[in-house]
Amino acid sequence: RVTNPKLFERYLLPVYKKASDILHSKGKIVSAHMDGALKCLKDLIPKTGLDVVEAFTPPPLGDLPLSEAREEWGEKIIISANFPETVCLNGVEAIKQYTLEILKTVAPGDAFMLTVTEDIPYKEPNDLLEISLRTITKIMYEYGRYPVKIP
Template sequence: HKAGKILENHLDGRLSSLKHLIAKTDLDVIEAFTPPPMGDLPLSEAREIWRDKIISLNFPESIFVRGYEATRSYMLNLLREAAPGDRLMITITEDIPPEHRWTGLSAITDVLWERGRYPLPS
């Protein structure tokens, strides 16, 4: 921070037991944060605890295998939890199963075109 650098750490996985310790760190960005069902900390709770941190969210790859409608529904719920949308990036940091890749990416893209304007409604 003294040199004007942003501090980021890759923290995917099950973070619920570490959430308060992470809040005390000087981290600026929590990269690869993975919400349920693969992680154990909901986005809304992470945003509440880490008010001063940017969350770079890993869209759980397990959602893709559920099909278009389930992926779309999950993405809509993420946007609701993310409202108004400050301090959040939605990324994919893991491999999407190839047979589900384009269907899942289409579902996410469709939701973002329809609802992905800032500020997000709650």
Template structure:
């Protein structure tokens, strides 16, 4: 947060013994809902939007992104399958307390912060380790009256056939060409009646792209996906993105006639 990011140069779990240590840490870690932070966010947001939150990634994605790294995760699933799958099952059980807290909170919109990429979560792993987890957790949150969307900001083409049947209410940060690997029309054809969140590739806000290019693209997004659209930048505005272009998009939205 705060405009800063990080890059993992080393992952904490490199062996089965490391899994045991990591497990011990999590067994002694408790999830808490901070009502004071929620109230502070409500005061800051006012009527400009809705306070939301994102969750820890699913066990498979957590291994890939922050715990073992992609290469080691895949190697361990091949060479140490029982230990690795048991480790993921432990993380799934640990997640129960997190989802219970969220289900009982006043938050209405929940972001599954997965950062999905078809190159890191190819179809066979997506079907085996991710879809069942999503179905379980979204069902749990839907029962508590929550809306759920998922953060998908990587390569998309190989995952397009799954999007319409995913249990989420919306799909967020889907990044089309010229930044991603799919067209807007391919996205439209693949998501069914789900809500699209964002939709405008962040590189169009760079100085290298003209205002006219951004205007044309924005109007295409509006025409294709409105009214099931929460327009935004896919994935985030770059540090050297032009804020004047954001203002320009805001004016386009005000002038847009969906009829």
């Protein structure tokens, strides 16, 4: 987990809020890298003033499903989600299904970006990085255009 919710609320929330207010007053978009277990912070994150949660980690590595984050945050916060490397270890079909599930969850696609983690092994097994990226890209190209519509 990023941090204990009580510590986050006491020490980090005021800093995020102050920084967000300053940056927003200058017309800036505010983003923070928040990977890992965020479920315990899901009700506090909207209070930070952040516009983007970057490196959002959905299950199986993180503990906050995209659907719950979207339900809690609406489209107020843009979710930039990491594609979990563990899914890539399960083969092409698992990658396809996971990518389609992500798209179903975020459809029509407002306030969402899909990114790919840097942790996908690039050699073993059998050029996993290339296979993973090609599979994700193919699904995104086929179904991920706005507005997202999954048959």
